Amino acid sequence: MSRSFxxxxxxxxxLPNETIRWRQLETVIHDTMKAWSYGEIxxxxxxxxxLFARSVGEESDIVSKQMYTFTDQSKNSLTLRPELTAPTMRxxxxxxxxxxxxxxxxxxxxxxxxxxxxxAGRMRQFSQFGxxxxxxxxxxxxxxxxxxxxxxxxxxxxxxxxxxxNSIGSAHSRDRYRDELVNFLTPLKNQLSETSQRRxxxxxxxxxxxxxxxxxxxxxxxxxxxxxxxxxxxxxxxxLQDHLTEFGIDFRRDKSLVRGLDYYTRTTFEITSPNVGAQxxxxxxxxxxxxxxxxxxxxxxxVGFAAGIExxxxxxxxHKETSLEGVSVYVVTVSDNTRSAAAKLADNxxxxxxxxxxxxxxxxxxxxxxxxxxxSSSHAVFLGDDELNSGSVEVKELDSGLQSKVAIEEIISHxxxx
RNA sequence: GUGGGGGUAGCUCAGUUGGUUAGAGCUCCAGGUUGUGGCCCUGGUGGCCGCGGGUUCAAGUCCCGUCCCUCACCCCA
Numbered sequence: 001m002s003r004s005f006x007x008x009x010x011x012x013x014x015l016p017n018e019t020i021r022w023r024q025l026e027t028v029i030h031d032t033m034k035a036w037s038y039g040e041i042x043x044x045x046x047x048x049x050x051l052f053a054r055s056v057g058e059e060s061d062i063v064s065k066q067m068y069t070f071t072d073q074s075k076n077s078l079t080l081r082p083e084l085t086a087p088t089m090r091x092x093x094x095x096x097x098x099x100x101x102x103x104x105x106x107x108x109x110x111x112x113x114x115x116x117x118x119x120a121g122r123m124r125q126f127s128q129f130g131x132x133x134x135x136x137x138x139x140x141x142x143x144x145x146x147x148x149x150x151x152x153x154x155x156x157x158x159x160x161x162x163x164x165x166n167s168i169g170s171a172h173s174r175d176r177y178r179d180e181l182v183n184f185l186t187p188l189k190n191q192l193s194e195t196s197q198r199r200x201x202x203x204x205x206x207x208x209x210x211x212x213x214x215x216x217x218x219x220x221x222x223x224x225x226x227x228x229x230x231x232x233x234x235x236x237x238x239x240l241q242d243h244l245t246e247f248g249i250d251f252r253r254d255k256s257l258v259r260g261l262d263y264y265t266r267t268t269f270e271i272t273s274p275n276v277g278a279q280x281x282x283x284x285x286x287x288x289x290x291x292x293x294x295x296x297x298x299x300x301x302x303v304g305f306a307a308g309i310e311x312x313x314x315x316x317x318x319h320k321e322t323s324l325e326g327v328s329v330y331v332v333t334v335s336d337n338t339r340s341a342a343a344k345l346a347d348n349x350x351x352x353x354x355x356x357x358x359x360x361x362x363x364x365x366x367x368x369x370x371x372x373x374x375x376s377s378s379h380a381v382f383l384g385d386d387e388l389n390s391g392s393v394e395v396k397e398l399d400s401g402l403q404s405k406v407a408i409e410e411i412i413s414h415x416x417x418x
Numbered sequence: 419g420u421g422g423g424g425g426u427a428g429c430u431c432a433g434u435u436g437g438u439u440a441g442a443g444c445u446c447c448a449g450g451u452u453g454u455g456g457c458c459c460u461g462g463u464g465g466c467c468g469c470g471g472g473u474u475c476a477a478g479u480c481c482c483g484u485c486c487c488u489c490a491c492c493c494c495a
Binding site: 006009060061062065066083112114116117118119120121122126127128130195209211259261270277278279281282283284306307308309310311312330332334335363364365366367368369370371372373374377380382384385386394396398401403 | 419488494495
C-alpha cells in the first residue's frame, strides 16, 4: 500500500455512499437560496494573489501562512482561493452587477484551499457555501442573512447550535477603540504571549480572541468596544438584535468575537456546534461595508456569511439511509442463449426510464439474484430458453417473493405504468 | 511549526514474558437447489505485520531512524 498513490494530505475522496448525503445537502441549499432570491455565482478556483492580500489582510493567518500560491508562466502570482467573499466582490465589481438593482443577493457553493495542518472538521481542500447581500447598510439585512443560514441549518437537521454576535464598529470608531486597547495593553506587554505582542503592532483587535487564560484575565479589564461605538454603530447593533428576536433566533453577544478577516465592519457573527470537535464554527460572517471600495468599486455596503459543508455534515451526524424509491429491475440471464436478449431487454427498459441492470459476469442465477438484492432492486425478470420460446418472462417482486408471467411485448408497460 | 495517539486482510480489530505454516468478525466469491435473492450452514479468496536498519539461534512483538494517518495547539468554515 505504501507504493500506491493516495489522496494528498488534507484532501479526500467522496465515495458513492457519501455523495448521496452531499447531494441531499446541496439540494437543500440551492432550494433555500432560491426561495430567498439569492442567485448563484461561480468564480474561478484561482485569483491574483493581490486580491486576497488586499481584502483578507496581509497580517491575517490566511494570507500570511495558509495560501497555496504559485507563479504562472507569465510570472503572475496566483493563489488558489482561500475564501470566497473577495472573489465574489471582485466579480460583482468586474461585471457591474450593481446595475441590476440597488440590492444584489448572491450565493456560492464551491471548494476552497488552505494549507493548514488537517484535523477533525478541517481539510486543506474543503467546501463552503455562503451568501452575500450587497447594497443595504441596514440591520434588517444583517438579520436576514443570519436567519437564512439558520433556516438552512434547521432544514439540514443540525441541532445544538449557538449563534454568537458582536459589533466591531465602523472604521473610525474601531480606530479609536484600537488606540485605546493599545494604550491599555502596552504597559502589560511583557505579560502577553509572543504572538499577542506582535499583534499589538500589527492587529491589536485579534488579541481579544486569545484562548490563553492568563491573557483572558488581563483582557477582562480591557476597554469594551461597545463604549467606543458611535451612535449609528450602536443603534445598528441594537436593531440587529431586535430583528433577530423577531425572527425567533436565540443568540449570545460575545465581545471577544473579532474574527480573523480584516474586512469586517460593525456586525460579526458565528454559529457553532459542539459536535464537530475542536473546530466548532460551522458558519462565520459579518458586515463589510468598506471592502468593495477597497477593491476599487463604488463604495457599497454588504453583509454575508460562509459555512463549512464538511463541518455541517459532521454536526448533522449520521442520517438513516434513504432507500431508493421506485422500480428497479434486474434482468436475470438464465441460459447462455439468452445473454443478448437479456442485455437488450435491460437496455429497452433503461430507454424507457426504468432503472435496470443485467449480468455481465456470466454468473449463476443464484449469484445474479444476490446481486439484484445487493442493488436493492425491486424486481427480477427471468429470461431463459423457456421464456424465449413462450414469449413471456417470469417477473418476481423481490420484497414479497411473488412471481408472475408477463408477455415480453408488455414488459415495458408493466414497469412504466406501475 | 509544536505536542498526544496510532499504522497487522477491502473494513473494524486481536495477537501473551520475542518461539513453528499470523488470527477473528464483517465484506467479497463459491457450494448447499442440473433456472430463484435476503436468513442459515459449509468452504474459499485476500497480509512485504507502513518502510529501512539494528539486537537475537529466532522479531508483528525489543531498539534506532523514517514515512504516513489521526487528534489537539495556532487559527479558522
